[in-house]
Amino acid sequence: MIHFAIVGCGHIAYKHAEAIREIDSAQISAVCDTNPATLDKFVELTGARGYLNLEEMLGSEPDVDVVCICTPSGLHARLAVTIARAGKHLIIEKPLALTLEDADRIQEAAKAAGVKAAVVHPNRYRPAILRLKQALERGAFGKLSHVNATVRWNRGQAYYDQAPWRGTQAMDGGVLMNQAIHSLDLLQWLFGEVEQIKAMVDTRVRRIEAEDVAVATLRFEDGTLGLVEAATTVYEKNLEETISVFGEDGYAVIGGVTANWIKHWKSASMSDPDIAALIEEIENDPYGQPGHRHIIEDMIGAIRDDREPAVTVEDGRRAVKLVLDIVNEGQLTGLQTI
Numbered sequence: 001m002i003h004f005a006i007v008g009c010g011h012i013a014y015k016h017a018e019a020i021r022e023i024d025s026a027q028i029s030a031v032c033d034t035n036p037a038t039l040d041k042f043v044e045l046t047g048a049r050g051y052l053n054l055e056e057m058l059g060s061e062p063d064v065d066v067v068c069i070c071t072p073s074g075l076h077a078r079l080a081v082t083i084a085r086a087g088k089h090l091i092i093e094k095p096l097a098l099t100l101e102d103a104d105r106i107q108e109a110a111k112a113a114g115v116k117a118a119v120v121h122p123n124r125y126r127p128a129i130l131r132l133k134q135a136l137e138r139g140a141f142g143k144l145s146h147v148n149a150t151v152r153w154n155r156g157q158a159y160y161d162q163a164p165w166r167g168t169q170a171m172d173g174g175v176l177m178n179q180a181i182h183s184l185d186l187l188q189w190l191f192g193e194v195e196q197i198k199a200m201v202d203t204r205v206r207r208i209e210a211e212d213v214a215v216a217t218l219r220f221e222d223g224t225l226g227l228v229e230a231a232t233t234v235y236e237k238n239l240e241e242t243i244s245v246f247g248e249d250g251y252a253v254i255g256g257v258t259a260n261w262i263k264h265w266k267s268a269s270m271s272d273p274d275i276a277a278l279i280e281e282i283e284n285d286p287y288g289q290p291g292h293r294h295i296i297e298d299m300i301g302a303i304r305d306d307r308e309p310a311v312t313v314e315d316g317r318r319a320v321k322l323v324l325d326i327v328n329e330g331q332l333t334g335l336q337t338i
Helices: 011-021 036-046 054-060 071-083 100-113 126-137 157-161 181-191 274-284 291-307 315-331
Strands: 002-007 026-032 049-051 068-069 089-091 117-120 144-152 194-202 212-221 223-233 239-248 248-256 261-267
Touching: 002 011, 002 054, 002 291, 011 036, 011 291, 026 036, 026 054, 036 261, 049 274, 054 071, 068 071, 068 274, 068 291, 071 089, 071 100, 089 100, 089 291, 100 117, 100 315, 117 291, 117 315, 126 181, 126 239, 126 248, 126 261, 126 274, 144 181, 181 223, 181 239, 181 315, 194 248, 194 315, 261 274
Parallel strands: 002 026, 002 068, 026 049, 068 089, 089 117, 144 223
Antiparallel strands: 144 239, 194 212, 212 223, 239 248, 248 261
């Protein structure tokens, strides 16, 4: 049995708790939150022992193997370093950190303590994304010309006003760090390192410190061009999340309100019946097993097999770096107003 603790008992912690409960070899032993009412509600749900103080929890729970960090993003580094030094493995919600310095602190602390650390980028496990990854690895679309990542979502002012840390630079970040970072992780996981960026970012609609809209052009190391569009300013409700790839021998568009469905797929190396079967397969199960469960099961396997997790701290750092590079480039153009 692998024993888990959860730090930060807000919305995302419930996904961790649900995933852990569904795994026979996993158990939630302890939970921690500085808000007594939030903690009490989560204790009632999980049946775990509750703590208002992280250090007290770590000192009182020697059997805990893994701690899931589900706090506001600006707290990730301090908590992760403390937990690593206590000898516990780490699962850290996205983003890994808000600065590269903090990302490096986490990586160094985990290495020094000899513990494993994973970052929650669960969109890699979506069935359509996995099929896209496999197609790219076998060269199904030939030489690529360009790729797109689009996040056109709504986060109204009430969303940001519900907690004072939301939308701040120090604790939350903007649309790139908070909403689009999964798509930026996918871009690099699917297409490789980014070597050149041109960008504009702005705060156009929401009353927040960080950006609520961003656009960027990218060049990957292999020469493929990329486009990024991300916004929380879309009227009324989420519109779409899309990953698109275009090559000399085909194209694919994975989209929907979340990028779970094959909207278009054409490949010179695939027959029309094979493509139709692939689309039907995804239509029948667009979500697959929840990504958080994949991440947690993988951590259990990493502990038992003494290997690195599938989504490493270095992966998380790479996504954070791309966000910061886009934001910094946007600022350098003089067009950012935040």
